[in-house]
Amino acid sequence: MSYESYFQSKREQHLDELKQFLAIPSISALSTHKNDVNEAAQWVAATLKKAGLENVEVHPTAGHPIVYADYIHAPGQPTVLVYGHYDVQPVDPLNLWETPPFEPTIRNDKLYARGATDDKGQLFLHMKAIEALLSQEHALPVNMKFCIEGEEEISSPNLPAFMEANANKLVTDVVLISDTSLLAKGKPAISTGLRGLCSLEVAINTANTDLHSGSFGGGVPNALHALISLLATLHDDQGRVAIEGFYEGVPELSAAMREEFKKQNHNEEELRTKLGLEALYGEEGYSFVERIGARPTLELNGVYGGFQGEGTKTVIPKEAHAKITCRLVGDQDPSQVLDRIVTHMESHIPVGAKLVVKRGEKARAFNMDPSIPVLQKAADAYEEVYGTRALFTKDGGSIPIVETFSRVLEAPVVMMGFGLPDENLHAPNEHFNLENFDKGLLTIVSFLKRL
Template sequence: MSDYKTYFAERRDQHLNELKEWLSIPSISALSEHKGDILASAKWLADALTRAGMETVEIHETEGHPIVYAERMKAPGKPTILIYGHYDVQPVDPLNLWTTPPFEPNIRDGKIFARGATDDKGQLFLHVKAVEAILRQEGKLPVNVKFVVEGEEEIAGVSLPKFLEENSEKLKCDAVVISDSSLLEPGKPSICTGLRGLCSLEITVTTARTDLHSGLYGGAVPNALHALTSLVATLHDEKGRVTVEGFYEGVPTLTDLEKQDLASYNPDEKKLAADLGLDTLYGEEGYTFTERTGARPTLELNGVWGGFQGEGTKTVIPKEAHAKITCRLVGTQDPQRTLDRIDAHLYKHLQPGAKLHIQHIERANAFTCDPSDRMLQLAADAYEEVYGTRAVFTKDGGSIPVVATFSSVLKSPVVMMGFGLPDENLHAPDEHFSLDNFDKGLLTLVNYLHKTAGASAV
């Protein structure tokens, strides 16, 4: 690896300048005014893959945002590694909380700050440069490599699942490698073997035809905000357990071995609370922080609004109020059935005089894989040789819907090799990526591609 250390050290400034160029493109998939930036970001990546040495590079148009596909299949008899990532990014609000503009990448304190720095342009960029480095150093890749990169991950788009179904033979591989997750903490790599599923909905409670004067009608007519807040308060009991009938169907009971494994990387909960500016953590009674966030389902309010929002006061009784709800799912919980159960609960507990409208939004199954699979074990070895400590296998509380789709459609192990850190503000102001993990990530991925060359090909 010493030659690669020298190679990357000599080109570090060049590589960071290239990454800055990509991060400068505001490829926000959720906002239609950035459709041109989405296309520019896809084209930038396609050009970078071509420069890296990928032989076939294609931009596939979809009904949504383009999918970038690339391959280099010149290692006969060797395994094929498919690398997935996304080039779209989250919106930047609130803009005033950014220290430097989100699309003007800035390096300070050993980190690169920009929207997309860790989620996911920065991490995906490592794969492009790892492939390029091997080709520059050795003239050939030790394995066959494919890239599939989408522009709809941040909006739970439908284009990639459709693309996978229609091109399953073309995308056939021995492992899907994804770098869109994080280490446990600095210097402690991890490989995620489980992701929670997801379902979400938005509810609207309405009452009268118009807002009403609180002096003339207060206390005598239903208030949409009161109806909404009393309704959402019924979704949990005083011990943090979800009260929706049937909600926990399909949730596996943790075995003693699983509890021991989760306990091995459970944080100091008092310190974690203090670091977050909290007096104490909160959640379903009887479970640790790691169990709550990795192995248990949740139902969370993501936004509640209604009534007068301006400066000063306006004495009205609001005619409507809204809430957004997201559930993280585990085991065999079915997303649509969970939504249907929540619907039934909400209608059952709705205050008299109020009307309810429900819109279902996202649905994704939970994902789990076998940590003993050789492709995952080789990834843990690759981390160890660079970080000096072997990666541990964890369950992540987040949801990457396409991971379960890759697993079910391609029937290949999914290797979650993340290089971010939990506190890098993904989806928040001042998103950043550690340059120490930038450097080590490049070496780890080069190492992994060499290690997988000895695995059996499909």
């Protein structure tokens, strides 16, 4: 039986199983859901076992468990390690869901539920692809390992240590992850780059109490004035970050890379209209896809101080705050970038202001050369199933664990996504287009057989 016929014959059964998985409210961020998260881990372990995988283990951690399994019966063949996560985002605001987030429902060939595309649906494809291969051929073309966590949505606090401690067990030739998206319906993409990240919080203090602007206005510092004059120094008029040394380690875009970006053929005007923008905006000399794929940023994510209620309050705020994140590319070192921001700020402290900086998250950018064979084979697999060769893209986002996998296991990472950009991940009415459910199963099988 062809794999197409096999998956067609099992489709109802597979969707019923996936609905069971999606019905478990495994929200890792909420401690009230701890038992649900654990139940999802057990469900993954049982499903891996049922698929035919061996050595299935549920490893407790300081947080939620990590599920491991393997099937090592292809001597001389490469090993593939599948990473995925069985935890999901919170569901607020609940009233915006058309059907309840943990009552999976199919409408218009889309499966609606929290986790449908991020990442239970995509993870499920790998388990069912292995089950299919073992059921049809009683053997796998490669050695397989699964490493599935329950803390991806809370920044994977326990996975790096688990990886370091179990590096021998996890040793692999390829890391395979399906937790990203196609460029658009029918347009597959393989991400070969992710931006890094660093974050910081800034507080400006000017007095020990808020002051009345009648009695003191004009005679004392205002924390908001100070913060704003400080923040205004962070960018220049051309949209560049104006911090000395910020761009160190940022590679120049080669002609070949610019060609690759051009292939993505982004319609900037359509994007502008869709997002309700007056104009796109960014560093001069770069297209939108280059700006988000290959250039670093410094963004204010939040700024606040003083009165926010209705009407007027004649207050001079004693403190003001900013939350900042940077997206990093190339060899930018997150710690060094933070140092440079702090140095810049310290040399621009306004009169009368005290500066307090709190450093936060740090992750390096991740980059792979798209010409390596394993990525070309992934593109071949997409081409076979979708009739279109996958484009190699650079993602603007950051998945710190990808860089960790690549570094600790010293293996290339294939990001073979089957989501779509508009499937509302992290938002109400998350869903998974079943066209990519069907094609995803076939693409994974094709990829594993090509290795």
